[in-house]
Amino acid sequence: MPQSQPQPEPRPQQSPAERPGPVSRVDVQLGERSYSVHVGPGARNLLPEVVAVLGARRAAIVTARPPETVPDPGVPSTVIPVRDGERHKTLATVEDLCRRFTAFGITRHDVVVSCGGGTTTDTAGLAAALHHRGVPVIHLPTTLLAQVDASVGGKTAVNLPEGKNLVGAYWQPAAVLCDTTYLETLPAEEWTNGYGEIARCHFIGAGDLRGLAVHEQVTASLRLKASVVSADERDTGRRHILNYGHTLGHALETATGFAVRHGVGVAIGTVFAGRLALALGRITAGRAEEHAQVVRDYGLPGALPADADPAVLITLMRRDKKAAGDGLAFVLDGPHGAELVPGVPEDVVRRVLDGMPRQGGPAKP
Ligand code: GLY
Numbered sequence: 001m002p003q004s005q006p007q008p009e010p011r012p013q014q015s016p017a018e019r020p021g022p023v024s025r026v027d028v029q030l031g032e033r034s035y036s037v038h039v040g041p042g043a044r045n046l047l048p049e050v051v052a053v054l055g056a057r058r059a060a061i062v063t064a065r066p067p068e069t070v071p072d073p074g075v076p077s078t079v080i081p082v083r084d085g086e087r088h089k090t091l092a093t094v095e096d097l098c099r100r101f102t103a104f105g106i107t108r109h110d111v112v113v114s115c116g117g118g119t120t121t122d123t124a125g126l127a128a129a130l131h132h133r134g135v136p137v138i139h140l141p142t143t144l145l146a147q148v149d150a151s152v153g154g155k156t157a158v159n160l161p162e163g164k165n166l167v168g169a170y171w172q173p174a175a176v177l178c179d180t181t182y183l184e185t186l187p188a189e190e191w192t193n194g195y196g197e198i199a200r201c202h203f204i205g206a207g208d209l210r211g212l213a214v215h216e217q218v219t220a221s222l223r224l225k226a227s228v229v230s231a232d233e234r235d236t237g238r239r240h241i242l243n244y245g246h247t248l249g250h251a252l253e254t255a256t257g258f259a260v261r262h263g264v265g266v267a268i269g270t271v272f273a274g275r276l277a278l279a280l281g282r283i284t285a286g287r288a289e290e291h292a293q294v295v296r297d298y299g300l301p302g303a304l305p306a307d308a309d310p311a312v313l314i315t316l317m318r319r320d321k322k323a324a325g326d327g328l329a330f331v332l333d334g335p336h337g338a339e340l341v342p343g344v345p346e347d348v349v350r351r352v353l354d355g356m357p358r359q360g361g362p363a364k365p
Contacts, residue, residue, distance in 0.1 A: 022215070026222045028152065029230040030172060036055070037152055037176040037226065039219045044140055044179035047113065048074030054136055054174055055112035060101050062124040064116030065142055069182070073113060078104040082124070084117040084143075086258045091167060095125035101135070111136045117143040117190075118150030119312075122165075124155030129171030136174040142182035144194020144214070145263055148201075148221040149242075151176050153229040163319070164250060170234060180215050189261065195298040196263025197221065200244040200270050202294045204331075204338045210297050234261070240340040244331045245269035251316035252308065260305060267300035268356075273332055276352045280344070282334035289290045291333075303357040310353040314346060 023040035038046055051059060051073045059077040061070050064084040075236065080100045082088065106112070112135050114124035121139045128137035141151035157168025198209060198217050206224040209217045232239040248264030260268075274291025277283045295302040317328055328349055329342040 002161045002335065023209065024215075024219050026219060026226050026276060028172070028226045030233055033154075033172045035173055035175050037178060037222055039147070039178040039180065039222060040215055041074060041095075041181045042179060043177045044069075044071055044182070046175075046177055047071045047138065047140070050138055050175045050177070051075055051111055051113075054111055055136075055299065056109065056136065058106065058110045060097075060104055060106050060110070061113045061115065062097060062120065062127070063114070064120045065182075069142075070113065070115045070140060073111070075091050077113075082116065082120055084119050086119055086159060089119045089123050091160075093123050093157055094127045094158055097124065098131045098288040101127070101131050106135060108132050108135055111138060113138050113140065114151075115140040115142060117141070117148070118146040121146055122156050122168075123158055125154075125171055125173070126158055126168055129169040131158055133142070134171065137171065139173050139176045140182075141176065141178055143186060143190050144183055144218070145190070145197055146178070147178040147183075147218050148194055149225065150197070151178070152222060152225055153239075153242075154233065155235075164254065171187065172233075178218060180218065183214065185291045191224065192267075192300060193261050193263035195300055196245075196249075196266035196270075199295050199300060200246075200266055203270065203273075203291065203333050204241045204244050210294070240331055241338045244338055245273050246312065247317050247320050247328075247330050248272045249263050251313045252305070254316050255308065255312050256305065267295045267298070268302055268304060271295050271302035272352065272356060274329060274331060276344070277332040279352050280332070280341070282332055287333065301359065303359045304353070306358050306360050308358075310350055313353060314349060317349070 022157050023038050023043050026037040028035055056075060057074050059073040059228055061077055062080045062082055063070055064082050067079045112124055112128040114121045121141055127136045139151040140149045154170045154172035156171050157165035160166040198221055201221045201224055206220050209220050228239055228242055245266040246269060249269035252260040254264040276286040278285060278288035292302050328344045330344055331338055332341045
């Protein structure tokens with residue numbers, strides 16, 4: 001008999017979530033509703049600790065990712081699979097989730113854990129806000145967009161056929177675990193989507209984040225967001241600045257049936273915001289060009305879709321929640337930094353839209 005060769009011990013596979021790494025903490029200060037956002041590789045592994053601190057007895061895990069990507073919460077749990085995407089962000093999904101929570105016996109002494117992109121954290125967050133008039137929720141955002149923006153700040157909402165985010169509630173999470181290893185498998189279009197939000201941070205107080213590691217970009221964007229939300233939770237003033245580039249961005253999303261994705265719309269909207277601020281004499285030509293440059297440096301498009309109709313975009317922008325009956329309103333850069341500028345004349349908006357570069361067309365000066 002041949003002597004058997006000694007076999008090497010199988011090496012335990014270390015999953016990305018278990019790989020140690022620096023996890024930083026950003027606090028959102030809201031009195032008794034304060035919470036921490038943990039950012040870095042392996043942050044998801046804090047889930048059982050956070051659930052234990054909450055004292056939750058059971059957990060409903062609403063996940064758009066494979067269930068094994070969510071750590072065991074350490075209490076009895078049920079997994080509710082969902083799908084990311086604007087078309088699933090509906091009241092019907094919220095009703096379905098609440099019925100599943102009821103079937104599992106979820107009460108205010110329990111917790112909802114959401115795992116997925118911003119559409120999932122928005123929808124699960126709203127279901128948590130409504131179920132028994134409020135069940136704690138912990139978000140595990142898995143896309144760059146959800147990590148830098150959607151999962152933090154307590155805005156939850158779903159869409160109606162009439163428009164985006166029309167039904168919602170403020171419901172702050174109990175914690176957010178931004179595990180940057182979730183980003184390792186993101187498709188290119190999701191990176192673009194998230195970088196649209198990071199690019200607009202350049203003009204609202206985050207400083208220049210170009211060239212930093214993604215973990216640092218996420219942390220810096222979140223520090224800015226946490227400070228703004230702590231100062232104005234209900235979006236009555238300062239929080240408007242987070243909507244930099246969003247007025248045109250939302251109009252482009254709606255006009256194209258979401259073919260233009262949120263972050264891409266924000267990137268184009270940021271270039272437009274620079275040009276509009278220049279047209280209104282609020283900033284210099286150099287600062288307006290900086291808008292286009294930053295968007296380019298993040299690898300984002302800054303040109304309008306070839307078939308975008310300025311008249312349609314203006315009609316949609318008039319419906320923006322910031323407009324508040326004062327005609328067209330935009331968050332614009334200026335001598336005092338970014339601020340909400342109401343009553344922007346339509347003819348100026350039209351002229352700036354007409355002067356925007358078009359995708360596939362020659363760059364306009
Ligand atoms: N995404 C804008 C906000 O949270 O206010």
